[in-house]
Amino acid sequence: MEANFSYVIDTLFALFAMVLIIFMVPGFAMLEAGLVRTKNVSAVLTTNIMIYAVASLAFLLIGYTIAFGSWENTAMSVYAAFLFQMAFVGKTVNIMSGGVSERVRIIPLTIFALIMSSVIYPTVVNVSWGADFLEGTLLNIELYDLAGSTVIHSTGGWALLAAILIMGPRKGRYKDGQIRVIPASNIPLVVLGALLLWIGWFGFNGGSVGSIATPEAADTVAKTIMNTNTGGLAGAIIAGVIMYIRYKLFDITMILNGALGGLVAVTAGPDLYSMYVPILVGGIGGALVVFAVPLFDKLELDDPVGALSVHLVNGIWGTLAVALFSSEVSFLAQLKGIVLIGLFVFVSSYLVLSVINKFIPFRANDDMQIEGLDVNEIGVEAYPEFKRAI
Numbered sequence: 001m002e003a004n005f006s007y008v009i010d011t012l013f014a015l016f017a018m019v020l021i022i023f024m025v026p027g028f029a030m031l032e033a034g035l036v037r038t039k040n041v042s043a044v045l046t047t048n049i050m051i052y053a054v055a056s057l058a059f060l061l062i063g064y065t066i067a068f069g070s071w072e073n074t075a076m077s078v079y080a081a082f083l084f085q086m087a088f089v090g091k092t093v094n095i096m097s098g099g100v101s102e103r104v105r106i107i108p109l110t111i112f113a114l115i116m117s118s119v120i121y122p123t124v125v126n127v128s129w130g131a132d133f134l135e136g137t138l139l140n141i142e143l144y145d146l147a148g149s150t151v152i153h154s155t156g157g158w159a160l161l162a163a164i165l166i167m168g169p170r171k172g173r174y175k176d177g178q179i180r181v182i183p184a185s186n187i188p189l190v191v192l193g194a195l196l197l198w199i200g201w202f203g204f205n206g207g208s209v210g211s212i213a214t215p216e217a218a219d220t221v222a223k224t225i226m227n228t229n230t231g232g233l234a235g236a237i238i239a240g241v242i243m244y245i246r247y248k249l250f251d252i253t254m255i256l257n258g259a260l261g262g263l264v265a266v267t268a269g270p271d272l273y274s275m276y277v278p279i280l281v282g283g284i285g286g287a288l289v290v291f292a293v294p295l296f297d298k299l300e301l302d303d304p305v306g307a308l309s310v311h312l313v314n315g316i317w318g319t320l321a322v323a324l325f326s327s328e329v330s331f332l333a334q335l336k337g338i339v340l341i342g343l344f345v346f347v348s349s350y351l352v353l354s355v356i357n358k359f360i361p362f363r364a365n366d367d368m369q370i371e372g373l374d375v376n377e378i379g380v381e382a383y384p385e386f387k388r389a390i
Helices: 002-022 024-035 038-068 078-099 106-128 149-167 187-209 215-247 252-266 277-298 307-325 331-359 366-371 373-378
Strands: none
Touching (some): 002 024, 002 078, 002 187, 024 038, 024 078, 024 187, 038 106, 078 149, 078 187, 149 252, 149 307, 149 331, 187 215, 215 277, 366 373
16 A cells, blocks of 8 residues: 555656646747847747657657666656656757857757657666666766756767757858847846746756655655755856946846756756755856856857756756765766766767758858848748847
8 A cells, every 4th residue: 555655646746746847848939039129039949849849759750768777667647757757868858059149040959859868868867867887888988967957968069069069150240350239139038937947947857856655765856956046146146246247237047047057057966955055056057157157258159048057067066066965976976977968969960960961051151140030930920010230
């Protein structure tokens, strides 16, 4: 009877966490739609829907078995276990799609989403959370990453870096060493998207504990969610403070990205931290975002939503932070995992993106970018009564 109770409760818990994570789909969509120009909003929204549909189905048909070896699960329903893991898979491509928005074409990106979710991401999961085909070899990864600072966020970030290097910046973004500021089109949507992501993170991290059926497990879940929230709070506050000190302005987009950076940073070890550690981990995460965004612009790595700063930089920081603030985790093991996964994802993504790009170019041409991808890629404008900005 007790085993049946645990099975039912953990199945319900996984399904509830999955629903929270799926809230991140509209979260990414609204955040990106608010940060791009009005002429590209429908394209961004369509991209997010296609990623969710294609990535989820590819993971169902191919990716899940590669990641975990089989569907067997005695702790909860196999369907609940799959759905929880499926909720993660599209996030890696969401991270990438936001960073190349306003110049990426939908068909080649969808093809890459198919390969990422069926092969590249499942391979990363296999060697970290899953079946582990590298076990017993010199390349064995003994990474502690509860919910994916490296496995999900850095994976998406490395793929994004490869895509930016192949595609280049948006037309007119950099000229004669000068950075042209392209303002967000809809700040309320940015706020809504960021808060949906924040809410989804409670399922993202809390659900990764795996069980809630005992008092000890319930405490761990509650602590994990509390520490997750604290990381986001600290990231938002520190980002806001730094922006005010530097510019005497509170930039809401940077404050929100600071919060997301804090959430990414704390994702690797919220179950291990005491209640005060996430203030430091998340605060440093928020600061890293503020300093990384202009750095990437100086390198002419055009990232309209700040995804490299939020996900790649803080994915690395958050994974290392677990070793710095928990005696249970080896710093060298964390560093090895970051390096090996980073090399695999960047190289494999670059190769796949390059091959696709030879047959179907990822980058929209200059005329398409000037007119807007809504007209050229979708045929439906998000704001047809507005004059499109060049």
